[in-house]
Amino acid sequence: VEEFEGDPTYWDRFFTTTMDSLEYLFNVTSASFLMYNESEKAFILSHTIGQMPQVKRVSAGDSLVQLCQIVKSTIHQSLFYTDEMIKPFDDVLGLVKNNSIEVILPCFDQSGKLIGILFIGPHKKGRPYTFNEIEFMELYRVKFNNALVNSLQIEEVKSKQIGEHDNLVVSAIKNSIIPRQMPYIDHIRISSFFMNNSNLGGEFFNAKVLHKNALAFLISDCSYSGVDAAVLALELYAAFESLSPIYDTPEKIMQLLNWVVCTSKFTERYATSFCFTFNSEALSLKYINAAFNPLIIYEIQNDSFIELDTKGIPIGIEKDFIYESKEYVVKGPCIGCIYSNGITGAVNSTGQPYSIGRIKDLIRLHNSESPALIIRRISSDIDTYTSNTAVKEDISIIIFRIE
Incomplete structure (x- = not known):
């Protein structure tokens, strides 16, 4: 985070550094990240690797969001058949299957609010991800989550500082003229x-x-x-x-x-x-x-x-x-x-x-x-x-x- 702070292309480089490694870490064919946009009250596609996904927007009230807020950890496709808490979300299973999504990694801020959803596509060899790979994905999710939260905090502080500075400048000019x-x-x-x-x-x-x-x-x-x-x-x-x-x-x-x-x-x-x-x-x-x-x-x-x-x-x-x-x-x-x-x-x-x-x-x-x-x-x-x-x-x- 500190390495790229102040860089106008920071978010591009952030996702390149954090997400593009998924390809060689887990041999994924594709991955896409949707970040929450407060003004639109929706999760908007922010970065992708591999094939462009069909899912580019998820509203804040979508059942996928509800599922992520309930589970709060890595969700892989097999859980829709074995986990009693996840089974009722048939519409999310349909979304997952229709869009070749194997794993869902939800990201949260310090207050527990969902701020991003990372979709993981199929394995390059066409096989299901192993139990060990799923466990490592959870570790990756935690690390990625922390980096994302830190980045958003830096952006918020910088925006606030710029906004306060601009307000002072405008106010000073008005008072003088x-x-x-x-x-x-x-x-x-x-x-x-x-x-x-x-x-x-x-x-x-x-x-x-x-x-x-x-x-x-x-x-x-x-x-x-x-x-x-x-x-x-x-x-x-x-x-x-x-x-x-x-x-x-x-x-x-x-x-x-x-x-x-x-x-x-x-x-x-x-x-x-x-x-x-x-x-x-x-x-x-x-x-x-x-x-x-x-x-x-x-x-x-x-x-x-x-x-x-x-x-x-x-x-x-x-x-x-x-x-x-x-x-x-x-x-x-x-x-x-x-x-x-x-x-x-x-x-x-x-x-x-x-x-x-x-x-x-x-x-x-x-x-x-x-x-x-x-x-x-x-x-x-x-x-x-x-x-x-x-x-x-x-x-x-x-x-x-x-x-």
Whole structure:
């Protein structure tokens, strides 16, 4: 086990070392091993020598599994005729005979749970295995069982260490890039809400003052891929924070970010994004949507909601893609809202998803309040709605007010 630890081909080499020796130890024509897979609740073919077996999957509830858990040692074909405890398992005998299985070697973990089944095929000389050979197979079973358990323990520890490390990395990146407070310029105030629910998420949003009369905003979803998503979000954060005043349109910003992601040496991921720039003199909002959710605008005087959207692919897919913006000219007090997909993944105790309509209702009812107060109301409403259920995805919501 220690010899191969850390080798990406470890399991192949493990089975080659432990199982392939059966051929010369016992002159077997074939052997196959089925290992338990927790996610599939079944024993799945993991390694074979000789002829490819017909049995490639055995469900956890199969009578073969029940038999192995009862006997807990080597089971050879003759026992189906002589052992009163095994005789009732006629269906297993049929499986054994139809698939040329002479011996069954069950493997268990420390708690006694069945974790693998090793099938031994016929002897090369076509004769039954002798009593001494069966005894030696039991010794082999114990040795193979111990090696298997040790290997699984090492794999579990390593997976846990990697998982814990990845969680720490993702958490550290999120804490460093999610803003505590949003900047502002004349005529616009912004407030944000971020709910950190996932160790896999890579959401990012921020606003940046470009100059006295111009502000840029970006929100991105880097998909749920753990460290890769977090690293991509970190790259977007660094690029966005480094914007100079010449990047005063969403076209310039998105082209820069798209180039950064497409040429990245650290990740091959992509990100859906929405970017807008606001000019306080012209009361103009220019925007680009790269496959993100649309920006919702509530026009207070008209008591109406509109969606600001454009056609665009996620950044990081096509380096030469040309993003085209649209413009919204503010004609009266309005409230803007943009949100990540995590909000629609939040459900109540009956499984009903949280709807954007609830956010719109809160905006309409409290349209005289500041973005910070509206954000608090939305946050409280989400908490109440999902009080009895776990929210598994990150949630980002941004509210701004222009007047």
